[in-house]
Amino acid sequence: AQSVTQPDIHITVSEGASLELRCNYSYGATPYLFWYVQSPGQGLQLLLKYFSGDTLVQGIKGFEAEFKMSQASFKLRKPSVHWSDAAEYFCAVGPYQTGANNLFFGTGTRLTVIP
Amino acid sequence: DTAVSQTPKYLVTQMGNDKSIKCEQNLGHDTMYWYKQDSKKFLKIMFSYNNKELIINETVPNRFSPKSPDKAHLNLHINSLELGDSAVYFCASSQGTGSGANVLTFGAGSRLTVL
Numbered sequence: 001a002q003s004v005t006q007p008d009i010h011i012t013v014s015e016g017a018s019l020e021l022r023c024n025y026s027y028g029a030t031p032y033l034f035w036y037v038q039s040p041g042q043g044l045q046l047l048l049k050y051f052s053g054d055t056l057v058q059g060i061k062g063f064e065a066e067f068k069m070s071q072a073s074f075k076l077r078k079p080s081v082h083w084s085d086a087a088e089y090f091c092a093v094g095p096y097q098t099g100a101n102n103l104f105f106g107t108g109t110r111l112t113v114i115p
Numbered sequence: 116d117t118a119v120s121q122t123p124k125y126l127v128t129q130m131g132n133d134k135s136i137k138c139e140q141n142l143g144h145d146t147m148y149w150y151k152q153d154s155k156k157f158l159k160i161m162f163s164y165n166n167k168e169l170i171i172n173e174t175v176p177n178r179f180s181p182k183s184p185d186k187a188h189l190n191l192h193i194n195s196l197e198l199g200d201s202a203v204y205f206c207a208s209s210q211g212t213g214s215g216a217n218v219l220t221f222g223a224g225s226r227l228t229v230l
């Protein structure tokens with residue numbers, strides 16, 4: 001069965017510090033992987049995605065993620081966190097399927113940024 | 116111009132009532148979705164339509180009925196509301212084919228509170 005695990009429910013980092021958010025997945029085939037961010041009271045915004053090729057993908061807002069198939073892992077990183085990065089971060093996995101896609105989401109990691 | 120817009124943003128109602136949430140996308144996407152986010156932030160797909168045709172219908176009580184009058188609109192009607200229906204409901208859309216089929220654009224969400 002497909003599943004996505006985000007082991008860290010809540011992370012606090014200081015502004016300017018680096019960030020790493022963990023995501024592990026269980027999937028029956030090569031997955032397509034995503035990181036979304038949800039600011040308070042807002043919808044989800046796509047940060048980045050991995051479909052194939054280079055296992056290090058760049059996203060918006062200075063985020064990047066590394067896919068490691070051997071570890072079934074898709075880690076999100078940012079070298080220097082800004083106060084505006086405080087939000088909920090969701091990892092998601094899905095199939096390539098024309099017509100509709102059922103993305104499976106992790107339970108999210110809440111990021112708090114302290115001055 | 117909002118890409119995926121949902122109305123209303125907030126909805127407070129009594130148990131047993133019937134309510135609807137509307138969703139419209141102006142992205143020209145072929146596929147639309149309803150996701151439910153519970154109080155623990157867990158996101159789960161409910162329905163998906165591709166060109167007005169129901170594609171994904173997860174295990175959802177039949178009190179929930181989606182309707183897609185055209186491919187730019189997907190509405191959600193809920194009958195006989197129960198306390199457990201309280202959640203944030205997100206509408207999303209994606210392209211029907213190609214790698215864009217995996218990239219979901221979300222609305223801002225509709226927070227439903229059942230008293």
